Amino acid sequence: MRSSRTLGLIMIAPAAIMIVLFFLMPVVLTAVFSFTNMTTATGISGGAYQIAPNSLIALKDEMPEVVQQLTEPRYAIDEEGIKGVEGLALGPGIATELREKHLGEVFSSRREAERMIKDLNDRPSTRDVKQISEQFNRSVANLRFSSKEDLFASLDKFGFKMTSEQKEGLASATYTGWSWTTENFSRIASSPDMAQILFNTLLYVALVLVLFNTSYAMLLAIWTHYMPNTQATIFRSVWLLPRITPVVIYVLMWKWLAWDTGFISTFMGKFGYSPKNYLLDNAYNAWLFVVLINGFIGASMGMLVFSSALKAIPKSQFFASEVDGASRWQQIRYIILPQMRWPILFVTCYQTLSLLASFNEILLSTRGGPGKATEVWSLAAYHTALNNYAGNLEYGLGAAMALVLVIIGIILSLAYLRVFNYATLVARPLIED
Amino acid sequence: MAEKSQPSANYRTWPVVLALAIVSLPLVLMYAYLFIDTITDKQPAALMPDTLTLRHWTFLWQTPPGRPNIWLVTLNTLIFTASTTAVVLLVSSMAGYVLSRLNVPARGFFLAGVMVLHAFPSVTLIIAIFIVLQMVGLYNSLIGVILVKAAIDLPLGIWLMKGFYDSVPWEIEMAGVVDGASRFRVWRSLVLPQVRPAIMALALFSFLSGWGEFILPQVLAPGGQVQVLSVYLSGLIADDNNFDFGTFKAVGVFYVIPVLLLYGFFHKYLMNIYGGGSKG
Numbered sequence: 001m002r003s004s005r006t007l008g009l010i011m012i013a014p015a016a017i018m019i020v021l022f023f024l025m026p027v028v029l030t031a032v033f034s035f036t037n038m039t040t041a042t043g044i045s046g047g048a049y050q051i052a053p054n055s056l057i058a059l060k061d062e063m064p065e066v067v068q069q070l071t072e073p074r075y076a077i078d079e080e081g082i083k084g085v086e087g088l089a090l091g092p093g094i095a096t097e098l099r100e101k102h103l104g105e106v107f108s109s110r111r112e113a114e115r116m117i118k119d120l121n122d123r124p125s126t127r128d129v130k131q132i133s134e135q136f137n138r139s140v141a142n143l144r145f146s147s148k149e150d151l152f153a154s155l156d157k158f159g160f161k162m163t164s165e166q167k168e169g170l171a172s173a174t175y176t177g178w179s180w181t182t183e184n185f186s187r188i189a190s191s192p193d194m195a196q197i198l199f200n201t202l203l204y205v206a207l208v209l210v211l212f213n214t215s216y217a218m219l220l221a222i223w224t225h226y227m228p229n230t231q232a233t234i235f236r237s238v239w240l241l242p243r244i245t246p247v248v249i250y251v252l253m254w255k256w257l258a259w260d261t262g263f264i265s266t267f268m269g270k271f272g273y274s275p276k277n278y279l280l281d282n283a284y285n286a287w288l289f290v291v292l293i294n295g296f297i298g299a300s301m302g303m304l305v306f307s308s309a310l311k312a313i314p315k316s317q318f319f320a321s322e323v324d325g326a327s328r329w330q331q332i333r334y335i336i337l338p339q340m341r342w343p344i345l346f347v348t349c350y351q352t353l354s355l356l357a358s359f360n361e362i363l364l365s366t367r368g369g370p371g372k373a374t375e376v377w378s379l380a381a382y383h384t385a386l387n388n389y390a391g392n393l394e395y396g397l398g399a400a401m402a403l404v405l406v407i408i409g410i411i412l413s414l415a416y417l418r419v420f421n422y423a424t425l426v427a428r429p430l431i432e433d
Numbered sequence: 434m435a436e437k438s439q440p441s442a443n444y445r446t447w448p449v450v451l452a453l454a455i456v457s458l459p460l461v462l463m464y465a466y467l468f469i470d471t472i473t474d475k476q477p478a479a480l481m482p483d484t485l486t487l488r489h490w491t492f493l494w495q496t497p498p499g500r501p502n503i504w505l506v507t508l509n510t511l512i513f514t515a516s517t518t519a520v521v522l523l524v525s526s527m528a529g530y531v532l533s534r535l536n537v538p539a540r541g542f543f544l545a546g547v548m549v550l551h552a553f554p555s556v557t558l559i560i561a562i563f564i565v566l567q568m569v570g571l572y573n574s575l576i577g578v579i580l581v582k583a584a585i586d587l588p589l590g591i592w593l594m595k596g597f598y599d600s601v602p603w604e605i606e607m608a609g610v611v612d613g614a615s616r617f618r619v620w621r622s623l624v625l626p627q628v629r630p631a632i633m634a635l636a637l638f639s640f641l642s643g644w645g646e647f648i649l650p651q652v653l654a655p656g657g658q659v660q661v662l663s664v665y666l667s668g669l670i671a672d673d674n675n676f677d678f679g680t681f682k683a684v685g686v687f688y689v690i691p692v693l694l695l696y697g698f699f700h701k702y703l704m705n706i707y708g709g710g711s712k713g
Binding site (some may be wrong): 004005007008009011012014015016018019021022023025026027029030033038044045220223224226227228231235237238239240241242244245246247248249252253254255256257261262263266267270296350353354356357358359360363364378381382385386387395398399402405406409410412413414416417 | 452453457459461462463464466470479480523525528530531535536537538543546547549550552553556557558559561562563564565567568580581583584585587588591617647648652662666667681682685688689692693696
């Protein structure tokens with residue numbers, strides 16, 4: 001059955017290509033980028049060597065004599081300068097003689113260069129000498145070199161005397177692109193900000209997971225389970241609304257509820273409280289709203305999973321227990337909960353990962369504020385790499401933070417694979433040999 | 434029998450209904466006011482609206498300065514969502530079939546990979562995707578976001594389609610093969626019609642998730658010419674100078690109505706996905 005194998009390969013190719021390009025490659029690249037110091041300043045493609053004034057200032061303490069040399073002007077007799085002299089419309093012999101006798105010479109001061117010009121056969125006037133020497137005034141400052149070799153060649157050409165160590169030092173100080181580093185990880189490990197963010201993340205995941213994604217979802221499932229069908233459907237639909245509503249509108253509604261011109265402020269105004277922004281008023285309120293906003297969305301998945309699990313429990317068990325005089329609480333305690341172990345495990349596992357990575361709602365509602373009170377890991381990675389107030393986006397550090405989540409993601413996903421019995425999924429096709 | 438078969442009919446239901454109604458109140462309130470506020474005006478300190486007005490809806494025919502035209506944005510959103518849905522449907526209905534029925538090399542490996550990716554928090558990759566799109570020059574283009582969004586929705590799609598293909602009886606294919614049809618023909622004409630509910634569900638899910646997608650377009654295509662509605666609306670909300678909940682909500686209602694209509698008509702298809710799969 002070779003034909004079906006070929007067909008299979010053809011049919012799976014688009015999926016494989018897309019997943020490799022936009023899923024697996026980003027995973028690998030996240031790891032790669034996390035070992036760089038890429039920022040907006042370094043750019044994302046390779047950089048250049050530029051002897052900019054600020055890099056000289058930065059070098060001053062390390063290599064004072066190098067900086068001293070570099071800031072002095074140099075006079076190099078090159079083709080470009082000779083063309084400039086030709087353009088000055090002086091005696092034609094001057095340019096010719098310069099090209100023949102002095103091309104490639106470098107003078108370390110204006111005086112030396114001018115002495116040479118004065119000695120030319122045409123003997124230019126003092127005013128002309130100044131004009132001519134100006135054509136050869138070269139400075140390495142603010143020149144860009146595309147490679148290290150170009151930089152060194154140019155330094156040699158201008159007659160700067162440096163040891164190769166000094167050259168290397170200059171090269172690394174003037175490099176504008178990104179380079180490899182492990183600094184991102186030591187920053188993550190040592191910064192107190194990161195510890196705070198880690199704590200926030202754990203708190204956020206724990207609160208939403210326990211309060212809403214499992215407990216409240218279970219409550220919803222059990223409540224609607226005991227209701228007539230129509231009412232149950234209505235309530236389930238209401239609690240599914242947050243999930244299907246685009247997140248921007250959903251958060252807008254919470255803002256309407258919480259902002260200083262919003263519902264709560266207006267409502268509390270009736271009782272003499274002055275209006276305020278309940279969302280960003282203080283850290284506790286911000287946390288309350290972050291948990292509520294995410295919880296209201298998260299509750300629906302648990303509700304659906306638990307509801308279908310409840311439907312799967314044989315009705316006879318309930319009827320039998322009622323005949324035996326069980327109270328509703330006893331039904332929940334002895335019939336429902338013991339049979340819900342598996343769905344609860346599934347929801348908890350699945351939602352942990354989703355919560356760790358979700359930051360849309362927090363970004364749109366509190367932006368991690370007030371201060372950094374509600375900044376969680378994924379949001380911090382986003383802020384570091386893609387959107388921060390300082391304007392210099394630290395792609396490398398952000399990627400390193402994302403990599404932490406990627407690793408957690410891979411570990412948890414592999415764990416699910418074990419838990420949810422992968423073997424049953426890979427039963428071999430029946431038609432094939 | 435339907436009503437009677439509900440368990441514990443000898444208990445009263447109204448306390449449960451009441452309790453659930455109370456906790457559901459904030460949601461109901463928010464959605465009710467979302468619609469009411471767009472067509473009414475009220476005094477600053479009032480809770481109840483007092484006049485009817487259409488002024489919040491002027492964004493439909495007047496483009497505010499510094500913002501793209503709403504119809505251009507809507508068109509972008511539609512193109513983005515429809516293309517994503519089409520790609521996801523096409524690619525995952527093929528790949529799902531291969532994983533369910535055909536014997537390809539590394540099938541088990543591929544299946545495990547899709548399973549892992551399905552549970553994987555794709556949003557953590559956004560930094561790398563951003564840098565890559567900038568390098569290849571697809572930053573700020575709809576094509577880039579469409580491809581990325583489709584790729585991110587793919588594992589769920591493949592997984593779902595595979596599940597549905599698995600439930601199609603082998604006899605149908607055996608019969609087709611015995612009658613001399615090629616495997617491709619069997620898939621096209623015999624198997625695909627069998628999984629129409631899955632295609633419906635996946636199409637709906639893709640459409641809703643694409644329509645609501647915020648962070649990908651925000652990061653990968655924030656420019657005015659390629660803006661989608663979610664980015665447009667978040668830009669409005671972030672603009673502190675012209676603060677007007679009425680207008681925000683009108684844009685919001687304009688944006689959410691397609692979602693609610695689709696959900697209203699087809700929600701029974703969606704339950705399969707929301708129950709088992711989607712994230713969040």
